[in-house]
Amino acid sequence: MKLVVTVVGKDRVGIIAMVSQILAENNVNILSINQNILDGYFNMILIAEISSSKIKLVDLQKKLRESGQEINVDIKAQHADIFNVMHNI
Amino acid sequence: MISIDDIIETNEMITENKLDVRTITMGISLRDCAHPNMEQFCRNVYDKITKSAEFLVKTGEDIEAEYGIPIIHKRVSVTPIAIAADACKTDTYVPVAEAMDRAAKEIGVNFIGGFSALVEKGFTNGDRILINSIPQALAMTDVVCSSVNLGSTKTGINMDCVREMGEVIKRTAELTRDNDALGCAKLVVFCNAPGDNPFMAGAFHGVSEADKVVSVGVSGPGVVKHALEAKKGADFTEVAETIKKTAFKITRVGQLVAREASKRLGVPFGIIDLSLAPTPAVGDSVARIIEEMGIESCGAPGTTAALALLNDAVKKGGLMASSHVGGLSGAFIPVSEDEGMINAIKTGSLSLEKLEAMTCVCSVGLDMIAIEGDTSAATISGIIADEAAIGMINNKTTAVRVIPVPGKKVGDMVEFGGLLGYCPIVPVRNQYSSAAFIARGGRIPAPIRSLTN
Numbered sequence: 001m002k003l004v005v006t007v008v009g010k011d012r013v014g015i016i017a018m019v020s021q022i023l024a025e026n027n028v029n030i031l032s033i034n035q036n037i038l039d040g041y042f043n044m045i046l047i048a049e050i051s052s053s054k055i056k057l058v059d060l061q062k063k064l065r066e067s068g069q070e071i072n073v074d075i076k077a078q079h080a081d082i083f084n085v086m087h088n089i
Numbered sequence: 090m091i092s093i094d095d096i097i098e099t100n101e102m103i104t105e106n107k108l109d110v111r112t113i114t115m116g117i118s119l120r121d122c123a124h125p126n127m128e129q130f131c132r133n134v135y136d137k138i139t140k141s142a143e144f145l146v147k148t149g150e151d152i153e154a155e156y157g158i159p160i161i162h163k164r165v166s167v168t169p170i171a172i173a174a175d176a177c178k179t180d181t182y183v184p185v186a187e188a189m190d191r192a193a194k195e196i197g198v199n200f201i202g203g204f205s206a207l208v209e210k211g212f213t214n215g216d217r218i219l220i221n222s223i224p225q226a227l228a229m230t231d232v233v234c235s236s237v238n239l240g241s242t243k244t245g246i247n248m249d250c251v252r253e254m255g256e257v258i259k260r261t262a263e264l265t266r267d268n269d270a271l272g273c274a275k276l277v278v279f280c281n282a283p284g285d286n287p288f289m290a291g292a293f294h295g296v297s298e299a300d301k302v303v304s305v306g307v308s309g310p311g312v313v314k315h316a317l318e319a320k321k322g323a324d325f326t327e328v329a330e331t332i333k334k335t336a337f338k339i340t341r342v343g344q345l346v347a348r349e350a351s352k353r354l355g356v357p358f359g360i361i362d363l364s365l366a367p368t369p370a371v372g373d374s375v376a377r378i379i380e381e382m383g384i385e386s387c388g389a390p391g392t393t394a395a396l397a398l399l400n401d402a403v404k405k406g407g408l409m410a411s412s413h414v415g416g417l418s419g420a421f422i423p424v425s426e427d428e429g430m431i432n433a434i435k436t437g438s439l440s441l442e443k444l445e446a447m448t449c450v451c452s453v454g455l456d457m458i459a460i461e462g463d464t465s466a467a468t469i470s471g472i473i474a475d476e477a478a479i480g481m482i483n484n485k486t487t488a489v490r491v492i493p494v495p496g497k498k499v500g501d502m503v504e505f506g507g508l509l510g511y512c513p514i515v516p517v518r519n520q521y522s523s524a525a526f527i528a529r530g531g532r533i534p535a536p537i538r539s540l541t542n
Contacts (some may be wrong), residue, residue, distance in 0.1 A: 006096065
């Protein structure tokens with residue numbers, strides 16, 4: 001199962017490091033990262049494979065969200081199917 | 090691979106344009122609950138609902154979290170109580186409504202529909218008891234919704250029931266006068282009511298449905314308006330195409346949610362209701378879509394044509410996105426639940442009479458319209474008869490949900506709270522009497538289906 005992680009917030013050191021560390025700790029494999037800075041704001045969309053992870057999706061979402069709050073970025077993790085069904089027949 | 094643009098578009102729809110799945114509704118048959126003893130029947134009803142839908146809310150919340158799509162309501166509809174309770178030896182069904190209310194609160198749903206009767210051709214004893222019980226049932230409960238189907242294209246219109254419902258609406262308003270006649274916001278009078286509608290207040294579990302079924306109502310007026318904002322000045326072919334594409338995307342999300350809910354609950358998938366359901370929030374309005382098409386204020390000439398195009402394009406776009414479509418499917422035009430409609434009433438550009446014309450081409454009918462409290466029962470029955478006639482002749486669902494608010498006059502505002510919204514009292518301009526017409530009773534015969542001019 002693929003996961004889409006979107007991160008938005010004021011840029012600072014260590015955002016990618018923090019997200020990728022949480023994913024690595026939970027055996028979630030990163031497939032692609034698209035990241036840029038617009039007017040000092042950090043935007044990242046990361047696609048990951050979660051099938052070999054033991055953590056429940058809701059728990060991972062919570063961990064990412066709470067860690068994001070600590071450094072003032074908004075982190076959302078969604079099951080990729082919502083994007084697949086909407087944009088592909 | 091999913092493209093970055095697709096991810097951004099979807100998440101913008103959710104965060105900026107208020108895309109949501111409006112409701113997951115579980116339909117539950119109560120036909121196996123029948124019992125002559127009222128207490129036992131109520132226990133059967135309570136047990137069946139609480140066992141069947143025990144995990145409905147939790148499942149909805151899980152899907153919401155995993156996919157990041159808000160699912161606003163989790164609800165239950167049941168077999169029309171007039172049918173399920175017909176065997177009870179009693180003269181009131183108020184205890185059944187109370188049992189439904191308790192069951193709904195126990196499982197955490199915010200509305201339960203099905204305190205209903207289907208009387209388009211005539212009344213059984215149970216139908217009469219149910220209709221008489223409506224005012225008290227709606228006053229004594231919080232989350233029970235009631236509906237009565239009193240006409241259809243196949244059978245004509247039951248004018249005895251039209252007369253009674255005018256009085257029932259007045260009594261309901263009186264019994265809930267302390268809450269701005271809130272009881273009437275939970276009561277819908279239908280012609281051609283579908284048995285698989287997941288939307289309240291008119292949801293009930295039709296008699297031809299399976300024992301249990303999960304249906305989903307989608308929404309998304311804000312998304313459609315946003316898509317049209319990029320098409321300023323485009324011709325109607327392009328407008329229709331844009332709405333179709335947007336409706337397709339919205340419905341695909343609904344289908345995904347319905348499939349997941351059905352799988353996780355172990356309950357068959359019923360239908361997707363392809364509806365544009367507005368809320369009172371800014372940016373979630375059907376009226377504003379009409380205005381985006383070029384009508385200065387909803388209700389101005391051209392409004393009915395704009396709504397017809399919108400309603401049709403939503404269906405065309407949504408149909409291919411779902412394996413089964415049903416319910417009401419189209420654009421809703423409730424007044425108090427739509428910020429743009431409320432504004433159009435305030436400015437005087439939208440009237441009850443124009444709304445009636447709009448119901449010829451929208452998905453349902455005169456919905457969530459507050460009128461003066463001293464409007465007579467016969468006038469309300471006249472409004473119901475007109476609306477039922479539109480549904481009967483045009484082979485479509487029509488409905489009336491008017492709220493005669495005691496003590497309120499044109500110029501006053503009414504607050505229903507939450508998604509039921511707020512609105513100014515809408516004037517019933519024509520003050521001439523319908524009493525002698527409504528007093529006749531009997532049935533309007535079923536209409537001819539050819540020579541359709």
